[in-house]
Amino acid sequence: MVHGTHNALEDSRNQNIKIFINGEFYKRAEAKISVFDSGYLVGDGVWEALRLHQGTLVFLQDHLDRLWQSAATVGMALGFSQQELTQNIYKTLHENNMSNGVHVRVMVTRGIKKTPSQDPRLTISGPNVVIIPEYKTAAPESKAKGITLFTSTIRRGSPDYLDPRLNCHSKLHEVQALIQAIEAGADEALMLDVNGFVSTCNATNFFIVKNGEVWTSTGQYCMNGITRAKVIHLCRANNIICKEKNFSLFDVYGADEAFVTGSFGGITPVSKIDGRQIGDGKFGTLSKKLDTLYNSLIAHEVENTSRS
CATH class of the missing domain: 3.30.470.10 (Aminotransferase class 4, branched-chain amino acid transferase, N-terminal domain)
Structure with a gap:
């Protein structure tokens, strides 16, 4: 499966x-x-x-x-x-x-x-x-088990030739990255930017947790994710330090937690990257907290829309 x-x-x-x-x-x-x-x-x-x-x-x-x-x-x-x-x-x-x-x-x-x-x-x-x-409905197994990632050699594009923020039908480079990950035995691909810093996954945006802080890429080379933006907003609204910054695989392999975001799956934990277990390999405490906050945000959106 x-x-x-x-x-x-x-x-x-x-x-x-x-x-x-x-x-x-x-x-x-x-x-x-x-x-x-x-x-x-x-x-x-x-x-x-x-x-x-x-x-x-x-x-x-x-x-x-x-x-x-x-x-x-x-x-x-x-x-x-x-x-x-x-x-x-x-x-x-x-x-x-x-x-x-x-x-x-x-x-x-x-x-x-x-x-x-x-x-x-x-x-x-x-x-x-x-x-x-x-x-x-997202399969519960994804949140319970987490997903595994493999770092692809396919880089996220530079804004001067195919801006990663563009939600277009041209997705072949992402398919190539995913194929590499699948052939390596992982579920999905982690992609670096043109400078070698961590950017996104092939179809979702990527976050890590280090020492109680949430890190994600600068946004210069990542998808213009709506769920990503909501998570960043939730962090700042709930006094959780969230940094949009350059970081490398050096930081990723030593992370306490990792997760990805997307409109379909919301927040999904990452258990392994390139064969290395991240944290305890489970849905981390801070990741779970953000998942709860995100689901509450959706409930609030539904309630506000029904009133209008």
């Missing part, structure tokens, strides 16, 4: 979901898009992944802002408003009678090309919008 931060419990309801494609709904087996789509041809697209908790799309505005920033960065004219996209997401959830425990993937590509090419001027349609909602 695959083990990692995106492990989800099997749910038979997902076989009957309806998927939104450009204003229409399609059964899972019939949801298709043209082979001339820009995302398929050259990875020219942007995306977001959201969680639905008790009828609320958690941290929705943060996700919308990041999507619009990504589209602006790649020069993609969306042609619709944040309100219109939000309405379509909720329409998709309503079509599937979904209200809780749902993971929503929103993908927007530049559109259909007249011929296979990188050139955006050869796009002959507006953006393609796909919304995939699935019942997904």
Whole structure:
């Protein structure tokens, strides 16, 4: 069985979901898009992944802002408003009678090309919008057991050629890093930045705990993680020292605790890195505290949204 931060419990309801494609709904087996789509041809697209908790799309505005920033960065004219996209997401959830425990993937590509090419001027349609909602609950094993990491030789990109903060469809370097980790017997990959400092994992952001302090990268070479930002905020709001700084594997191997963050899994402990046990190899005390605070933040978001 695959083990990692995106492990989800099997749910038979997902076989009957309806998927939104450009204003229409399609059964899972019939949801298709043209082979001339820009995302398929050259990875020219942007995306977001959201969680639905008790009828609320958690941290929705943060996700919308990041999507619009990504589209602006790649020069993609969306042609619709944040309100219109939000309405379509909720329409998709309503079509599937979904209200809780749902993971929503929103993908927007530049559109259909007249011929296979990188050139955006050869796009002959507006953006393609796909919304995939699935019942997904993170497997408890991930938190109970923790995950193992392997440090990949694939580096996080420099902002001057592919800014790591860009949530785009071009993920091949991350796939390469993950393949290295899997072949080394680990669950996921730890990635360094162009200067050799610790940056992120292939699909999540990385933190360590040393002497009661929480450390994460400077943010210059890591993903623009919404959960990462929430954890940093929670630390500062609860008098937990949190440092965004350069640190190396020297610091990581001697850490007391380590964990990763992501919209799907929240906070997931790391038990081993490059074969070395981190701390006692379990979900650390401070990591658990942050996990509790993060879940409380989600509950607060749900409560505030339901009131408005």
